[in-house]
Amino acid sequence: MKKxxxxxxxxxxxxxxxxxxxxxxxxxxVTGAEKPVPIGELVTLTIxxxxxxxxxxxxxxxxxxxxxxxxxxxxxxxxxQSVSFGTGPVAGKITAILDPTYVYGDSKxxxxxxxxxxxxxxxxxxVGDSPPTxxxxxxxxxxxxTPPAPVPVVIPDGQFKLAKIxxxxxxxxxxxxxxxxxxxxxxxxxxxxQVRAGVLTNLKDSYALLKKSNQDVFTKFGxxxxxxxxxxxxxxxxxxxxxxxxxxxxxxEYATAWTEISAGFDLYISNLK
Numbered sequence: 001m002k003k004x005x006x007x008x009x010x011x012x013x014x015x016x017x018x019x020x021x022x023x024x025x026x027x028x029x030v031t032g033a034e035k036p037v038p039i040g041e042l043v044t045l046t047i048x049x050x051x052x053x054x055x056x057x058x059x060x061x062x063x064x065x066x067x068x069x070x071x072x073x074x075x076x077x078x079x080x081q082s083v084s085f086g087t088g089p090v091a092g093k094i095t096a097i098l099d100p101t102y103v104y105g106d107s108k109x110x111x112x113x114x115x116x117x118x119x120x121x122x123x124x125x126x127v128g129d130s131p132p133t134x135x136x137x138x139x140x141x142x143x144x145x146t147p148p149a150p151v152p153v154v155i156p157d158g159q160f161k162l163a164k165i166x167x168x169x170x171x172x173x174x175x176x177x178x179x180x181x182x183x184x185x186x187x188x189x190x191x192x193x194q195v196r197a198g199v200l201t202n203l204k205d206s207y208a209l210l211k212k213s214n215q216d217v218f219t220k221f222g223x224x225x226x227x228x229x230x231x232x233x234x235x236x237x238x239x240x241x242x243x244x245x246x247x248x249x250x251x252x253e254y255a256t257a258w259t260e261i262s263a264g265f266d267l268y269i270s271n272l273k
Contacts (some may be wrong), residue, residue, distance in 0.1 A: 028061070028100040028121055033112040036126040037087055043125055045096055057110055058103035060196075067094045091128030098123065101258075106181070115193040117186075120266045132148040158260040160247070165238050166264025169231030178269055180221040185265035188258040195255040203251055205220050235261065 032045040061080040065072040067088065083096065098121040105112040115268045171182060175181060191209050194200045200209065218225055239257060242248050248257070 028098060030096075030098060030121060030123050032082075033123050033125045035098070039087055039089060039091055039128045041087055042084055043094070044084045045098075045123060045125075046083055047098070047100075054107055055113070056102050057105045057107055057112070060101045060103070062099040062101070064097045065094060066097070068092060068236065083246060087125075087127040089258050094125040094127060096123040096125065097121070097263075101196070103197055112197055112199060113198040115190070115199060117189055117193060121265065122270065127244075133180055154244065159253075159256050160238070160242055160260055162235065162257055162260035163240060163264035163267065166231070166261050167268050169234050170268040171263070173228065173231055173251050176272060177223075178272060180217065180223060181265055181269050183217045183221070184214065185262045185269070187217060188262040188265075192250070192258040192262070194256040195251055201251070203254065206229070206251065 028050070030045050030048040031048055032043065037043050045063075049159065052059065059079075063074060063076065063080060063083040065074050065083065065085050068090075069088075072085050072088075072094070076082070076085075081083065085094070087094065100117065100121075100192075102116050103112055104114045104116060153187055191213070195206060195207075200206045217223075239248075242253075242257065248254055
């Protein structure tokens with residue numbers, strides 16, 4: 001019976017509930033990546049001070065830093081207000097991903113009313129100086145211009161590697177509707193945040209919320225769910241395998257899975273022309 005529950009409600013097409021559109025929240029501004037950092041140095045990225053509305057009773061920041069070798073070891077300050085990491089011995093780019101979450105409620109009673117996100121911020125850190133630009137040398141026109149080599153997209157591994165599965169599936173799906181894709185991403189991100197804030201406390205309610213909200217998104221944008229079956233099947237199979245491997249013992253692990261699914265959507269959207 002539990003297998004049927006997982007297979008019938010963790011669909012991308014059929015996940016979510018009455019999640020209202022994510023309202024505007026204070027943007028997170030990060031400093032520390034304004035100029036190239038010498039090789040071998042320590043980098044510190046800091047979230048600039050912000051004046052929050054009185055109904056924000058808690059702020060939580062999650063960081064992930066990756067380079068060409070994978071996820072880097074980081075050191076976090078109190079309240080995750082800043083993150084520090086070493087550049088390593090090689091010039092290039094390091095990508096920092098910041099996911100800020102705001103908990104709204106009554107400042108006196110601390111009763112939670114909602115959980116909102118400003119969306120994932122991607123910060124690029126240049127390690128070492130960029131190579132000097134040589135003087136232009138006249139070259140005769142080529143009859144067939146050579147297209148530039150594609151820049152590989154760095155996808156965070158994550159705990160369950162679901163972001164890559166979603167990203168690869170979207171490459172096959174080829175959807176270009178950014179507003180529609182952003183709405184799907186927001187569904188997973190919002191439900192995950194409500195689990196972490198204690199608003200959702202059981203798997204059944206979380207699934208119901210995911211299912212209805214995704215159905216509402218497809219209806220709003222007039223999208224045909226049949227065209228999403230391939231991605232739906234891939235994510236469903238991966239999540240069910242996590243369940244059978246006993247890697248989803250509590251609701252918090254499911255929340256992590258939904259965050260990774262949202263990250264896959266966000267990375268694909270950020271690379272759309």
